[in-house]
């Protein structure tokens with residue numbers, strides 16, 4: 001999935017740690033990344049290691065750099081739910097990284113406050129989030145090129161122009177099992193009560209696929225597809241009338257595109273999204289998800305709003321990060 005993104009943005013890695021293995025445990029992944037990153041740091045001797053987000057890979061690389069006395073920069077620093085189990089293991093990963101990072105690139109003011117509350121020792125700067133840099137560039141490329149738009153649309157010819165479309169993604173560990181069963185029941189109820197087409201790129205994680213494929217196959221309105229590449233997903237978000245997700249990034253992308261999103265989690269580290277009125281926390285109870293979705297799909301005002309809004313960035317986060325690393329004066333992001 002990552003390789004498609006790297007190609008789209010013409011990013012050419014010099015080294016691949018090549019650590020992915022099927023059904024690996026968090027501990028085996030962490031130890032393999034720690035070992036591989038250590039060897040690479042010894043060979044490359046970088047001045048700074050930049051890690052993004054809250055994955056186990058990011059935490060292991062930050063620790064490997066810390067053990068070697070190499071400065072760490074954390075992109076998307078300061079996100080917190082205050083609950084180590086939600087999201088699991090991301091809440092711990094990002095706390096660990098923020099403990100060792102000398103540069104703390106916080107996406108928002110509230111993330112900066114979290115870091116100050118945790119007495120993080122690093123240099124804190126509010127940059128906005130790089131997810132908005134990528135999205136702004138991609139959405140613009142699609143809007144500016146009918147050839148690209150048509151090429152992307154051609155992959156989804158089953159989507160009928162005169163019907164509402166609901167886009168679904170899900171992959172959080174804390175939703176495995178009962179959570180995904182409830183999400184599937186909600187999608188069945190939405191399909192029965194509306195004429196909307198439901199498009200669901202099913203995450204590759206076997207724990208997700210087992211539940212989703214067994215419960216949702218055979219419904220004409222529910223289109224289960226393979227995960228799509230980034231440009232295709234942006235096109236689907238732009239076409240959608242409503243987004244249902246347990247994702248973090250999508251919570252930031254949807255408001256920027258003016259799309260309502262129901263977050264199928266019990267907590268979120270993105271409180272700013274909730275204040276936009278476009279993002280609603282609905283947990284993983286089937287009835288609650290279905291009721292919130294039907295309210296959005298049947299509401300008189302059009303689901304999407306024309307004015308994009310983004311508490312998460314202005315598309316210049318990467319430039320602020322580069323300027324900060326080069327010791328330049330940086331005007332912080334203000335939502």
Ligand SMILES: CC(=O)N[C@@H]1[C@@H](OP(=O)(O)OP(=O)(O)OC[C@H]2O[C@@H](n3ccc(=O)[nH]c3=O)[C@H](O)[C@@H]2O)O[C@H](CO)[C@@H](O)[C@@H]1O
Nearest residue numbers: 052053054055087090201227228229230233247248249250
């Ligand atoms: C706890 C939490 O919130 N952590 C977040 C989590 O990110 P996430 O929850 O957003 O992860 P996903 O939902 O998997 O990815 C979403 C992205 O994938 C694109 N997409 C999706 C489906 C598809 O079929 N094709 C695609 O291209 C989509 O446009 C979007 O940009 O981890 C990141 C790294 O640590 C963190 O930075 C980030 O805080």
